[in-house]
Amino acid sequence: MFPYKTSFLLKRNTSQALYLQLSNQFITLIKNNTLPSNTKLPGSRVLAEMLNVHRKTVVACYEELLLQGWIVSIPKKGTFVNTDLPLLHYQKSTNDIVKSIKSKANFSFKKSKILERKTFPELTNFTVINDGVSDHRLTxxxxxxxxxxxxxxxxxxxxxxxxxxxxxxxxxxxxxxxxxxxxxxxxxxxxxxxxxxxxxxxxxxxxxxxxxxxxxxxxxxxxxxxxxxxxxxxxxxxxxxxxxxxxxxxxxxxxxxxxxxxxxxxxxxxxxxxxxxxxxxxxxxxxxxxxxxxxxxxxxxxxxxxxxxxxxxxxxxxxxxxxxxxxxxxxxxxxxxxxxxxxxxxxxxxxxxxxxxxxxxxxxxxxxxxxxxxxxxxxxxxxxRHIKKVLKIYRQRRDLFCKLMTEELSAYFSFEVPKGGMAVWTILDKKYTWKQVSETAKRHQLEIGDWERYDLANNNHNAIRIGFASYTEDEIIELVKKLKQTMNSLDFL
Missing domain, CATH: 3.40.640.10 (Type I PLP-dependent aspartate aminotransferase-like (Major domain))
Known part of the structure; x- marks a missing residue:
């Protein structure tokens, strides 16, 4: 007889009812052919004793399986795995249990290179440059x-x-x-x-x-x-x-x-x-x-x-x-x-x-x-009222960012002070590339982001947007400090 006691893991401290846990695990055993077609299942009393659960739990489980069509009940004979179920084909052996969704679909679908965007992990103590977004903390x-x-x-x-x-x-x-x-x-x-x-x-x-x-x-x-x-x-x-x-x-x-x-x-x-x-x-x-x-x-x-x-x-x-x-x-x-x-x-x-x-x-x-x-x-x-409040704050942040960039980094970057918006169009000296800056910046806990997306026309303008609105004044000072460390490191390469 199949060793039912070792085939089921019932958790009593979860929100899912025991009879559903049991029925779902029965379904898994049937799908992977551990319980083949026409297998006779134990009576409700016997299985209840094996699993140390109330008989009503097993009865409810069998009723659920009957309703879903996984098993059949034959009067005076017992309960059996449905003989009409086709065998589910797996690429591996039939004993393998599917535990998670596969990483690759087994069917064709359209993919778009155009939609691909670089993603960057959130790293502790990293300053991430954005292209100009509002400060959600001021909401x-x-x-x-x-x-x-x-x-x-x-x-x-x-x-x-x-x-x-x-x-x-x-x-x-x-x-x-x-x-x-x-x-x-x-x-x-x-x-x-x-x-x-x-x-x-x-x-x-x-x-x-x-x-x-x-x-x-x-x-x-x-x-x-x-x-x-x-x-x-x-x-x-x-x-x-x-x-x-x-x-x-x-x-x-x-x-x-x-x-x-x-x-x-x-x-x-x-x-x-x-x-x-x-x-x-x-x-x-x-x-x-x-x-x-x-x-x-x-x-x-x-x-x-x-x-x-x-x-x-x-x-x-x-x-x-x-x-x-x-x-x-x-x-x-x-x-x-x-x-x-x-x-x-x-x-x-x-x-x-x-x-x-x-x-x-x-x-x-x-x-x-x-x-x-x-x-x-x-x-x-x-x-x-919110606009008036943040407008004053963003203007102060713009002024501080542009002031520090001029004082600390004018040898590397040029820009026009923007009349509005939440970012500065920052042009890098042609002696350097944003690829170099991006790679070096990581050593100073600075993430430049997807700098390549600013030049889809391949004009080689060597510029990106650097947002200022979403950073506090202390964060702006830290950003410029890390950017200066990055550029100083490039000069020593």
Missing amino acids: PIDDIARTYRRIASKKSTIEQLTYKSTYGNIRLREALVSYLNETRGLQITIDNILITRGSQMGIFLTAILLFKKDDLVVVGETNYIAADVTFSQSKAKILRVPVDENGLNTDAIEKICKKKRIKAVFVTSHHHHPTTVTLSAKRRIHLLNLSKLYNFAIIEDDYDYDFNYNHAPILPLSSHDSLGNVIYLGSVCKTVAPVFRIGYLIAPKDFVDEAAKHRRYIDRQGDALLELTFAEFIKSGDLD
Whole structure:
């Protein structure tokens, strides 16, 4: 007889019922053919005594196995492993028990080199350079949590717990329409806005709707890598134009338009990603005129509108769009904290309607309670108060970072002090490479990150973004210290 007592391991201090533990282990023995087809199982009393469990546990186990079809009960004969079960084929011997999911699939599927990004382990005492993100430690979490609790406690909120509109919560849409019209000079209605899970979803939905295979999209020679990847995945062809101190070169765009039919231009007009330069007023008007003349879309990602240190924010292209050429994307994520995945796509109604159809199949709807929370967060003025608070802090951090870089590292790096945003476009002296810096920096507990992604056009500009907003002043001093140690080490190589 099969030695049942040694084949089962029952744990009494777990949340899973004993009869389910027992039935799952029976299933494993049947699957790996330890209990072959038509094997007779012990009676419930006998097995209960063997395993030192209550008979009801074994009865419940057998009932579960019967319901699932693993065993059959034949009156006056007993309980047997089902004879109709096919043998499960393993690559190894039939005695091997599958204990975990394999690392490689045994079927074919599409893989994309475009989507690959380097990942870096989180190491203790390491300073990791980012490309400009907000400091999540400054998040007004108490205010947000208080609003969330108040909303969740209302009886009327129960209606928000089911499926709702794919356009996003109506109260958040109304709040954003009012807020964006007031702060950004837009002239939109609720029909023009779709709530997204951050601006990246907006870029993704826009690419799905705009591009067929080999459609042309114009971007800067340096550009936001996530947009490049998204457009490439959509099978669009990327054409690059120069970027200078005035932003995208619109004369170069016009030359392309005279020769080829382009479908869209992607622009981060406020602070070009990655260089942080602002698209000049002259080029803004020129680009809008070109879009109307040649009927292409302008995809405007206004990812850091709120962070300007030298002047008031410049109104987006969308505020001047009278014919419906601009698709305007933004988010709350970068302003408050990345965890709050709330963004928006603003466009003509017919485009928004189509985007909402597609959104249904990648993310049925957003988090209604979170969206209601941020509707209140905006209407109460809490968002504006948070922006004013962090704007002052980020400006101080920018000033300190640029001051230290100038005083300590001007022999190695050059840069323009950014007028806004959360990062500095930092150019390395041509005597060095970022590969050398990256490898040497690790010895000084500094992680440079994925420096290669800033030059997909292979222009050899030798620059990367170094964020400052997410570091305290002490952390900025430590970052610059480690970067100086790195460069001094390179000089001795």
